[in-house]
Amino acid sequence: MRLLFDARYIRTDFHDGISRYSAELAAAVAAVAPERGVQVVYLISDERQRAFLPPGAAVLPIHAPTSWREPFTALRLNRHRPDVVFSPMQTMGSLGRRFRLILTLHDMIYYRHRTPPRELPAPIRLGWRLFHLSYLPQRIALNAADVVATVSETSKRQFAAVRLTKRPVVVIHNAPQRxxxxxxxxxxxxxxxxxxxxxxxxxxxxxxxxxxxxxxxxxxxxxxxxxxxxxxxxxxxxxxxxxxxxxxxxxxxxxxxxxxxxxxxxxxxxxxxxxxxxxxxxxxxxxxxxxxxxxxxxxxxxxxxxxxxxxxxxxxxxxxxxxxxxxxxxxxxxxxxxxxxxARFSWARSAGILLDTVAGLAR
CATH class of the missing domain: 3.40.50.2000 (Glycogen Phosphorylase B;)
Known part of the structure; x- marks a missing residue:
């Protein structure tokens, strides 16, 4: 079974929440994937991201997630014949995909506080604000996946309250660094x-x-x-x-x-x-x-x-x-x-939940 893990959100200066989630989950998945019969390849957009992945990890360099190519990502990934693709965000393009897809929405905080991260380019910040003016764009993005992941039961309940997606929602918890x-x-x-x-x-x-x-x-x-x-x-x-x-x-x-x-x-x-x-x-x-x-x-x-x-x-x-x-x-x-x-929140447990979800989709 071949899993493409989107590691393009790992920052190379200092971690923010998405970056740390990506790096920690990537390492935990790498530790248990071989015994599950899963080959993991990590998508990167910056060669420096290799340093934040497990030693010897297989990588596939592609464009940055802020690139104009992002809506067409699935067409490029089709060539590599993955069984499942996992992204720790929800913005990966799914047009024409020939694989199972797990997208992640961490929370709904930007619907209540629409200020985007300052480091994003101005056009991306504008698009961010417009995207969060309505639930419709988010629904379209999430319904294009097979499964939606999130990081807490609280977020899962919030998704259900506004009917944010028709797809199954799985909680792959965040966890603390030690x-x-x-x-x-x-x-x-x-x-x-x-x-x-x-x-x-x-x-x-x-x-x-x-x-x-x-x-x-x-x-x-x-x-x-x-x-x-x-x-x-x-x-x-x-x-x-x-x-x-x-x-x-x-x-x-x-x-x-x-x-x-x-x-x-x-x-x-x-x-x-x-x-x-x-x-x-x-x-x-x-x-x-x-x-x-x-x-x-x-x-x-x-x-x-x-x-x-x-x-x-x-x-x-x-x-x-x-x-x-x-x-x-x-x-x-x-x-x-x-x-x-x-103690109930650990990266090992979260990696197990992700790989269980991957196995279910591959079947």
Missing amino acids: LAALLQTGSVVVPGTQNLVYMGSFMPYKNVETLVRAMASLPGRTLHLLSRISPARRADLEALAPDGTDVVFHSGVTDEQYAALLADRAVLVSASLDEGYGLPLAEALALGVPAVVTDMPIFREVAGDGARYAPGTDPDAFAAAVRSLDDPAEYARTVAAGTAHI
């Missing part, structure tokens, strides 16, 4: 609530304002904002910071620095008002770090009882949830619950 492996030798997680760690963008719906305002009720603690931020956005948040509070803008960190900050008496925090998954939350729980996050379905799916929940627009409630973890027994209980809950 930050423990990035800690310095001999380092361990130090329990505590001294440091509040936020990893994520500063787009409006991320609602970082609530985290900054909550610091007024959390004296003596530090809020660490890890991601890159524009000077204008930083100035806006600095103006909100209550006098005497400690808010640190890191303006980008490595994975190793991220792991070290989470391991140092930290609580992962997010007051986001909307999420597709919440990978930093999963990563914190896997490291043995509790979280305080917005009370919404996707965060409850990812964290279970491994987090404390608060309304996203209530800084006082966020602060109270953080303070509840000052109790050593509550802290230990939350960490244990989170560790047990997040």
Whole structure:
């Protein structure tokens, strides 16, 4: 059985969510495909993407997913006679395909927040906005596949609520990277609530304002904002910071620095008002770090009882949830619950679900 795995969304500078999902799932699939009798070939559009694939992986270079050729991708792939093609996105052209196709839609967040990624070319950004004005283009794209994949049960329910596709939807879960492996030798997680760690963008719906305002009720603690931020956005948040509070803008960190900050008496925090998954939350729980996050379905799916929940627009409630973890027994209980809950999400399990789906389609 021949599977073409679309690895063209792997970034060669730093991972975003789609890039990490692609790279981690690609590696997990490669580990188990031989015993399943599956030959995997990875589609790439940049030779540098080879470095992010398993050693010795077979690759097929084709155009970039932003190329004008993308609507005609299936015609090119037909020549290589795949049984099944899997893409971690939903934009691959299916016109004239002679193979089974699995397309992925991670979430519906861009229907609620239509701002496209800034690094995309201007024509692509315009098309992105137009695409998300109606469900119709998405329905056409997804119904052209045999199976639609997504990363959470929450997303699957949202698809069903608006009848986004007639195709079967399979959940191939996202999973956390293992930050423990990035800690310095001999380092361990130090329990505590001294440091509040936020990893994520500063787009409006991320609602970082609530985290900054909550610091007024959390004296003596530090809020660490890890991601890159524009000077204008930083100035806006600095103006909100209550006098005497400690808010640190890191303006980008490595994975190793991220792991070290989470391991140092930290609580992962997010007051986001909307999420597709919440990978930093999963990563914190896997490291043995509790979280305080917005009370919404996707965060409850990812964290279970491994987090404390608060309304996203209530800084006082966020602060109270953080303070509840000052109790050593509550802290230990939350960490244990989170560790047990997040163990159900693994790349090996997700790879197995994908290959089961591939086998079903090939039959």
